[in-house]
Amino acid sequence: MPDRSTASGRAPSARRHGGAFPPPGAGRPRAAWWPPTHLPSPLQQPAALRALRAVLVIPGLFALTFEGLGNLQIAVFATFGGFATLVMAQFGGTRRDKLVAHLGLAATGSVALTIGTAVNGITWLAVLVTVPVAFAIFFAGAAGRNAASGITAALLSYVLPVATAGTMSMVPDRLAGWWLASAAGTAAVLALSPPSPGHRLRAAAAASARTLAACLDSSMRGTATTADAEAYRDAKHELMNAFDATPYRPTGLATADQGLAAVVQLLEWCAGLVDDATREHPGLDQAAPADRELFAAAASVLGQAGRLLDDSGTDGAASRHDRADALVxxxxxxxxxxxxxxxxxRSVPSGARASGKPPRGRSVPADGDLESAQARAGNAFHAQVISLAVRSIVADTMIASRLAGPDTIAARRRSWYGAPQDAAPRGRRGALADALGIITSNASMRSVWFVNSLRGSLALAAAVLVADVSGVQRAFWVVLGTLSVLRTNAASTGSTVARALAGTAAGFALGALLLLGIGTSQPALWAALPVAIAVAAYAPGALPFAAGQAAFTVMIVVLFNLLVPVGWRVGLLRIQDVALGAGVSLVIGLLFWPRGSAAVVGDDLADAFRIGAGYLTQAVGWALGTRHEPADAGPAAVTAGIRLDEALRGFLAEQGVKRVSKRDLAKLVLATTRLRLTAYSLAGLHSAGPAGDGDQQGAAPARAALAQATAELAGFYDRIATQVGRPFPGQVVLPVTVPALASLDGHGDGRGDGDEGPTDLVRVISGCAVPHLLWVDEHLGHLRQHASDITGPAARVAEQRRLPWWR
Incomplete structure (x- = not known):
């Protein structure tokens, strides 16, 4: 397919005059006959569909393998494999995405099942092997939303054989049961899934792009109203809510997914740029003609990008290609x-361009012209940077829509991972290495994935040890109990333990009553099995956790009485075993990471601010010509941003009272993103030569003033990092104040804090005809304007970090 991302067929340039915009860090029409479109409305609900699929598949698998084949191993692994595939794993995306995810689960489960069977006979070996196997499964969730959604299901394929007596001769039968469940479950999911109502994230991104385009266009025409600004701000909030609503990133490592994630960050950043432009210079209609034309073009492109992103499914592929051609x-x-x-x-000195008068060479403009120069230079800066932002949005929109060519994908992929803008393309192997780099970047105690994986693997290993040493009859239930109640902090784990035990006890009581009513009659138990499976499958996410535990216990009581009629005693054994497993989780929670994700969020915030400050220093040095190598801190800044995003999601998904407000955290996270992307933008500006080589008159003092302002800003972010970072004994954290950036002028920053006139720095730059220095000043001023937004939230986060975890 030709590359539709640029008119010339080439990848868009990563560097333009005036700097590069900072990037973050499809298919066929649906078939009209697809069966779920005719399902009754209640069955379109996810929980109801999940229960329907489970009822149609699991009893049939159990009947076929136990009654038909008479093979206990196949029956047990087919039944629990069906529950894992249909209930525990809840994959999203297109039918292709779900198929790939289920195949991955089947393959992973096969390996885990074989390992579990091989080591179950030797306690110390089983305990040791459980740590790396469980860690690998937990940690693989960092690859994306579907990988994360399949963690519990994949772990079930390991904990069932490792905690159940067996020999290697049973592996073929166990694998047969597992694959039978995988095949039947996958077919049921593909056949009984409703057509996608549209990707919520894509729809929100489309709405954000359209409203942003409307606001920019009305501002450029001089007809903007407060309703226009409120519309795009509301759309931006809806976009970020859609992006942040799940405990896992809604995009994975697939190229199209990463393109969509980049679009989200670009739109958030672009909204901030438009907000700044319209607030600082309300009359965009008074900008220079060339800038007005550029604002109008950017608004038009944004609107067309929104239309391409609007994946409502009502248009065919041909229409999508037409919209893509129009966008290009x-x-x-x-x-x-x-x-x-x-x-x-480049050709007209700032003062002359602003005033419309003939060029005056290097003479210093008068105050009136200087005021106009500052306003017009601001408009020119915003026009250029917004258009570069929109250009990046176009490329990532084409990638997210699977319409981009390989050159565009290669160019944009470098920016996703923070590579230097002039880095050469690395091909498919390089792309794979970059994608794997996202996972390996989480191999740190700063990563919520790493800490959670370590904690979970140790808990399961401890459960295997306790189950074997205690000599319980159903060791599998001990390990499953540990897995069921393990949460990311001690408080929420303790709460879940209580609810798990209450639910299990309730399920035991219900199961005992059921058996008292129907006895152990096989026909009656077979009739009760589909009902028990339906309730157990419906419960996750739809009913309280305790209700789900009760439903699962009733299903276990019925199932095991079909296998071996023992009456109500099986329920009593399950209560004992769940209590043991839950106790293991609680102890591990107290010993390892009692604060949960909150501690990692603070650490990752500190890293993001500290690394971002270093990146800003490098980028400004490169832009001023005082640094001889391009800024190379980009990849580290991107890694810190990804870790912070994952930690924040984990924190927000934790149960219990949040002692730090979501609003405060959102301001701090946005500040780290603003810092990183501003640094990336500055990294695209470069002086024509080293500082001092034929410097224009007055340029050297301007460079020195900008360098000093950068040092002050970097110091501010470093102090914020210390404030929100990990506390240590005896530490005294002083309040952080916003730097005045007095080096940029003689009486403050000159950005609307009073009735000051134009800044001295603008006067100097306007006289020495080095316009890109003024753009460096605009970047730094952008950061300075928002610095006061984070001092209060940072102080409140620091206060909470210094309290004991139980408070």
Whole structure:
């Protein structure tokens, strides 16, 4: 397929005059006959469909393998494998995504099942092997939402054989049961899934792009109202809610998924740029003609990107290609206007361009012209940076829509991982290495995935040890009990233990009453089995956790009485075993990471601010010509941002009272993103030569002032990092104040804090005809304006970090 991302067929340039915009860090029409479109409305609900699939598959698998084949091993692993595939694993995405995820679960389960069977006969070996196997399964969830959603199901394939007596001769039968369940379960999921109502994240991104385009267009025409600004802010909030709503990132490592994630971050950043532009310079209609044309082109392209992102499913593939062609043409026109505006910036001194008067060479403009120069330079800066943001949105939208060519994908992939903008493409092997780098970047105690995986693997190993040493009859239930109640902090684990025991006791009582009523009659138990499976399958996510435990216990009582009629005693054994497993989880929770994700969020915030400050220093040095190598802290900054995002999701998904407000955390996280992306933008600006080589008159003092302002800002972010970071005994954390950046002028930053006139720095730069220095000043001013937003939230986070975990 030709590359539709650029009019020329080439990858969009990562560097333009005036800097590069900072990036973050499809299919056929649906078949009208697809069966679920005709299901009654209640059966369209996820829990109801899950229960329906389980009832149709699991009893049939059990009947076929136990009554038909008469093989106990196949029957047990087919039944529990069916429950894992249909209930525990809840994969999302397209039918292709679900098929790939289920195949991955089947393959992973096969390996885990074989290992579990091989080591179950030797206690010390089983305990030792459980740690790396469980860790690998937990940690693989960092690969994406479907990998994370399949963790419990994959672990079941290991804990069942490792805690159940067996020999290697049983592996073929066990694998047969597992694959039979995988095949039947996957077919049921594909056949009985409703057509996608549309990707919520894509729809939110489309709405955000359209409303942002409308606001920018109305501002450029001079007809903007408060309703326009409120509309795009509301759309941005809905977009970020859709992105942050799940405990796992809604995008995985697939190229299209990463493109969509990049679109989300770009739209959030672009909304901030538009907000700043319209707030600082309300009259965009008063901008220079070239800048007005560029604003109009950017608004048009944004609107068309929103239409391409709108995956409502009502249009065919041909219509999508038409919209893509229109988007590419509009982006090419925007590129032409941006180059024309940049050419004017390079050829006309700032004061002359602003005033419309003939160039005055290097003479210092008068105050009136200087005020106009500052306003027009601000408009030019925002026009250029917004258009570069929109250009990146176009490329990532094409990638997310699976319409981009390999050159565009290679160019954008470098930016996703924070690689230097001039880095050469690395091909498919490089892309795989970059994707795997996201996973390996989590191999740190700063990563919520790493800590959770370590904690979970140790808990399961301890459960295997306790189950074997205690000599319980059903060791599997001890390990499953540990897995069921393990949470990310001690308080929520303790709460879940109580609810698990209450639910199990209730299930035991219900099962005992059921057996008292129907006895151990095989026909009656067979009739009760589908009902028990339906309730147990419906409960997750739809009913309280205790109710789900009760339903699962009733299903176990019925199932095991079909296997070996023992009456109500099986329920009593399950209570004892769950109590043991839950106790293991509680002890591990107290010993390892009692604060849960909250501690990692603080550590990751500190890393993001500290690394971002270093990245900013490098980028400004490169832009000023005082640094001889391009900024190379980008990959580390991207890694810190990804870890922070994952930790925040884990924290918000934890049960219990949140002692730090979501609003405070959102401000701090947004500040880290703003810092990183501003640094990336500055890394695209580069002086024509080293500082001091033929410096224009007055440029050296301007460079020194900008370097000093950068040092002050970097110091501010370093102090914020210390404040929110891990406390140590005797530490005294002083309040953090926003730097005045007095080096940029003689009386403050000159950005609207009073009735000051134009800044001295603007006067100097306007006189020495080095316009890109003014753009460095605009970048730093952008950070300075938002710095006061985070001092309060940082202080409150620091206060909470210094309290004991039980408080």
């Amino acid at each position: 043409a509009a982006a090419a026109e925007m590129d032409r206007r941006r180059e024309a505006a940049a050419a004017i910036d």
